[in-house]
Amino acid sequence: MRCLEIFGLINKDTQMLDLYSSHFKIRQLDLLPLGEGRMKDDKNRILKGDAYKLEISVIDIMKPILAFLAITLMLTLTACGFHLRGQITALPFDSIHVTAPPGHSIRIDVERAIRVSTNAKVVKKPEKAQAILQILSAVNEKKILSLSIGGRVREFQLGYRISARLIDSQGAEIAPVEEINVTRVLPFLDEQVLAKAAEEEMLYKDMQSDAVQQIIRRIAAIKPHPSF
Structure with missing residues (x-):
């Protein structure tokens, strides 16, 4: 009823x-x-001759909405730990502790990805970990990529940059500081400010998810260390 x-x-x-x-x-x-x-x-x-004509394109209206929904679905699956069965990344150690600057959600994302897609165990105490991943910085960036003939912004380039290193429980360096840069292009229209703001936020989350996967791949490529 x-x-x-x-x-x-x-x-x-x-x-x-x-x-x-x-x-x-x-x-x-x-x-x-x-x-x-x-x-x-x-x-x-x-009306023929000198007249104003209003044309509303359904496709133009739906494009940002569909993009927003697609990105939302992708990020939701990532946040839930979605991955293909059997795809487990072998890390060169059995346990890891993750640190990151206060206020950043990337630590949670990295820990979740390690639990879901690798053979390593995430531990809360650094002294009990064979390896410690130190995320030193995580920065969002935004710059104008292109302008229209009238001088209006047509595209922004969004960036997500992080630096991290890997040490053992004694503080000895296993892998030096490495920087990861991820970029996305955001088309921009003045008429779609609210939709573009939501799309921008989703793109930053998507870039962070991409950076997390790159971190795990780089860790997996490290050769076994004596402390392991």
């Missing part, structure tokens, strides 16, 4: 939307300036 009520409300809302849409189209035609060749009939008004 509840579903039927909701369906009824949706139908009513749809009818109201159609009425608003029809009214908007009529008002738009009323605003068109008179010119030569204007013809009227019972159903349509056709």
Whole structure:
């Protein structure tokens, strides 16, 4: 019964939307300036000559929405630890402790990825770990990539940059400081400011997820250390 009520409300809302849409189209035609060749009939008004024409592209409206939903789904699967069965990355040690600057969520993402996709165990105490991953910095970056003829921003380049190193429980360096840079391009339109702001946030999360996977691949490539 509840579903039927909701369906009824949706139908009513749809009818109201159609009425608003029809009214908007009529008002738009009323605003068109008179010119030569204007013809009227019972159903349509056709304006030829000097006139303003409003064109709304459904595809243009849906593009940022679909991109937002696709990125959201991808990040949700990543956050839940989604991976293909049997794809376990072998790390050269059995246990690891992860540190990161306060306020950064990348430590949580790295720990989750290690638990889900590797053979190593994440431990809370550094003295009990064979290896310690120190994430020294994680920075979001943004710069203008291209401008229109009128000087308006057409594209931004987003960047996510982190630096990290690997040490043992005694502080001896296993792998030196390495920097990982991930970039994405964000097309920009003034008419879609809110949608683009949400897309930008999702792209930063996507870049962080990409950086996490790169960290794990680089750790997996390290040769066994005597402390292991």
